Amino acid sequence: MNMNATLLGQAITFVLFVWFCMKFVWPPIISAIEKRQKEIADGLASAETAKKDLELAKANTSDIMQQAKVEANAIIEQANKRKASIIEEAQQEATRERERIVAQGLAEVEAERKRAREELKQQVARLAIAGAEKIIERSVNEAANSDIIDKLVAEL
Amino acid sequence: MTISSPSSPQEYIKHHLHSLQFGEGFWAFNLDSLFFSILLGVIFLSIFHRVAHKATTGVPGKLQCAVEMIIEFVDKTVKDMFSGQNKLIAPLALTIFVWVFLMNLMDLLPIDFLPYISQQLGLPYLRVVPTADVSITMSMAIGVFLLIIIYTFKYKGVKGFIKDYTLHPFNHWAFAPINLLLETVSLLSKPISLGLRLFGNMYAGELIFILIAALIPWWSQWVLSLPWAIFHILIITLQAFIFMVLTIVYLSMASETEDH
Numbered sequence: 389m390n391m392n393a394t395l396l397g398q399a400i401t402f403v404l405f406v407w408f409c410m411k412f413v414w415p416p417i418i419s420a421i422e423k424r425q426k427e428i429a430d431g432l433a434s435a436e437t438a439k440k441d442l443e444l445a446k447a448n449t450s451d452i453m454q455q456a457k458v459e460a461n462a463i464i465e466q467a468n469k470r471k472a473s474i475i476e477e478a479q480q481e482a483t484r485e486r487e488r489i490v491a492q493g494l495a496e497v498e499a500e501r502k503r504a505r506e507e508l509k510q511q512v513a514r515l516a517i518a519g520a521e522k523i524i525e526r527s528v529n530e531a532a533n534s535d536i537i538d539k540l541v542a543e544l
Numbered sequence: 545m546t547i548s549s550p551s552s553p554q555e556y557i558k559h560h561l562h563s564l565q566f567g568e569g570f571w572a573f574n575l576d577s578l579f580f581s582i583l584l585g586v587i588f589l590s591i592f593h594r595v596a597h598k599a600t601t602g603v604p605g606k607l608q609c610a611v612e613m614i615i616e617f618v619d620k621t622v623k624d625m626f627s628g629q630n631k632l633i634a635p636l637a638l639t640i641f642v643w644v645f646l647m648n649l650m651d652l653l654p655i656d657f658l659p660y661i662s663q664q665l666g667l668p669y670l671r672v673v674p675t676a677d678v679s680i681t682m683s684m685a686i687g688v689f690l691l692i693i694i695y696t697f698k699y700k701g702v703k704g705f706i707k708d709y710t711l712h713p714f715n716h717w718a719f720a721p722i723n724l725l726l727e728t729v730s731l732l733s734k735p736i737s738l739g740l741r742l743f744g745n746m747y748a749g750e751l752i753f754i755l756i757a758a759l760i761p762w763w764s765q766w767v768l769s770l771p772w773a774i775f776h777i778l779i780i781t782l783q784a785f786i787f788m789v790l791t792i793v794y795l796s797m798a799s800e801t802e803d804h
Contacts, residue, residue, distance in 0.1 A: 396762050
């Protein structure tokens with residue numbers, strides 16, 4: 389048995405075997421590996437995208453929050469103004485009312501005073517007449533003198 | 545030990561089944577098996593070590609992908625089979641699987657390439673497939689055997705160990721001698737079957753390659769040896785897987801605490 393010839397035969401086999409492995413054994417293994425690699429890469433990429441989305445959403449929310457704050461402030465401002473104006477109005481209204489009431493009261497007081505004064509005049513007149521009657525001691529025709537009395541009253 | 549070119553098929557076969565030995569009788573060391581098993585172990589460890597150190601959490605490279613796939617596969621197998629919690633089992637299974645696979649893989653190299661080179665270097669004999677050497681497979685099997693005993697002690701204690709071997713399968717003290725005999729046989733059969741199965745498969749595979757090389761004219765050898773080599777891809781993977789699975793199963797049995 390020639391060692392060299394055997395080596396040659398084995399070399400043929402080995403070449404064919406390597407070719408077989410390259411053709412049929414290696415591709416499925418490497419494709420499995422590449423598939424796994426791709427899956428991992430995709431997973432990482434999608435995680436990255438999700439992260440970015442989240443950041444974007446966060447930024448958005450803070451924007452919205454800011455806006456909402458501004459709006460709320462504006463509304464509060466407006467409400468404050470409105471409140472102030474309502475109070476102002478109410479105050480003015482109240483002042484007017486008070487003035488009206490006071491004026492009415494004054495008028496009433498005035499009328500009362502006038503009435504009392506009138507009454508007083510009449511009583512004073514009656515007293516004067518009674519005094520005059522007593523002084524005169526004689527029944528004087530009241531009717532005949534009433535014009536004098538009226539004149540007196542008017543003069544009081 | 546002189547350099548001699550074998551001239552007849554018988555001599556050729558004999559030559560190829562002879563290990564490069566150092567020493568005599570039981571104390572002979574098969575240097576070639578030792579060398580190749582250690583070399584392959586170092587290759588396995590250095591590749592995995594490098595990948596483990598360079599491992600990235602981002603998109604992995606192709607080598608890292610391949611290593612990850614092997615580790616995931618072994619991890620899944622261990623999780624499916626080993627009921628308890630143990631940190632040793634998965635690395636042990638991984639080492640067994642990859643190492644045995646690499647040693648088996650040597651079978652696919654043309655049987656004369658490395659021996660021819662070594663002959664030019666002055667080494668008269670060389671067997672390149674460590675797992676076709678019964679000493680290597682049996683030494684691995686004995687390692688597993690020792691682990692079985694250690695695990696039995698660890699998980700069941702001395703009492704459990706004694707109980708396992710005296711009150712099983714017949715749960716009565718009167719049967720203790722018979723139980724002991726049966727259980728001893730079953731215990732011893734584990735490493736023997738483990739080691740001899742791998743050895744037998746690899747030895748037979750190697751022998752067929754040798755026979756093809758020895759008996760068939762060189763220009764037509766590929767007709768037989770190519771299909772055999774292709775078939776061998778399956779065998780070497782399967783044998784590595786079986787060795788791993790049986791190791792896991794034996795250790796799982798040893799660490800199961802419940803009586804059945």
